[in-house]
Amino acid sequence: VxxxxxxxxxxxxxxxxxxxxxxxxVSRMSRNVKFMFDARLRYREVLYFFRHxxxxxxxxxxxxxxxxxENAFLLSELSGTVWACQAQGDNTLIVINVKTILTCVAMIPHMFSIPDANSLQLYLAMDKLGIDIGNMRGVGSGDDNSDDDNDHDNDEVLHQEKRVDLPWPDMAWAGHVSQVRQYNLTKRHRSCKSREG
Incomplete structure (x- = not known):
């Protein structure tokens, strides 16, 4: 793949x-996104894109x-303005169609001094200011397409097509996700060995 x-x-x-x-x-972080999943807004970290x-x-x-x-207690106490989530790592790997992605967001680590959440490392979801207004006016976000990783791989950019209803089978993609988990575990093991050496 x-x-x-x-x-x-x-x-x-x-x-x-x-x-x-x-x-x-890369110093900047643009890998967290907001998307629709089971008819509700969710947040996630993108590992990579591929075509199938x-x-x-x-x-x-x-x-x-x-x-x-989102943490229900915080969402209720703060009048629905704070979406605070937990990172779940490789335990929640899934494969999705990129047409469900809405925007790129920031997931900011924060410790809330609230009994229901003080023992959890939560991430505060934040949209780019003005992104919704810009979308309504037809104005772009102003993001650049610089080669931040300096790998000169200019052909690695995919373009999200207009959201239309397309035949999309109900598949778990379990085999592919299993391969991803194994790849991540192997990569971490090699990284630990190199640090020890």
Whole structure:
């Protein structure tokens, strides 16, 4: 499977991936996104993008790690303005169609001094200011497509097509996700051995 490192959204944002940002020590973080999952808003970290042919149509897909559902206590106490989630790592890897991605977001680590959440490392979800207004006016986000990882791989940018209803089978993609987990475990093991050496 060929991996892809960036996705260009219709709002002109560029979604990047863990695959590129961590391996190449990129300082900026643009790999967290907001998307629709089971008819509700969710947040997740993108590992990488790839393409797969299903029913004679080539779909652009993403391997992602889901953040938890929003902390209900914080959401209620703060009048629905704070979406705080837990990172779940490789335990929640799934494959999705990139057409469900809405925007690139920031997931900011924060410790809330609230009894229900003081023992948890939570991530505060924040959209780019003005992104919704810009979308309504047809103005892009102003993100650049610079080669932050300095790998000169300019052809790694995918473009999200207009969201239309396409045949999309109900598949778990369990085999592919299993391979991703094994790849991550092997990579971490090698990284630990190199640090020990």
């Amino acid at each position: 060929q991996h892809w490192g960036r996705l260009h959204l219709p709002n002109s944002q560029y979604v990047r991936t863990t695959w590129k940002e961590i391996v190449n020590n 042919k299903v029913n004679n149509y080539i779909h652009t897909l993403a391997v992602i790690s889901l953040y938890s559902l």
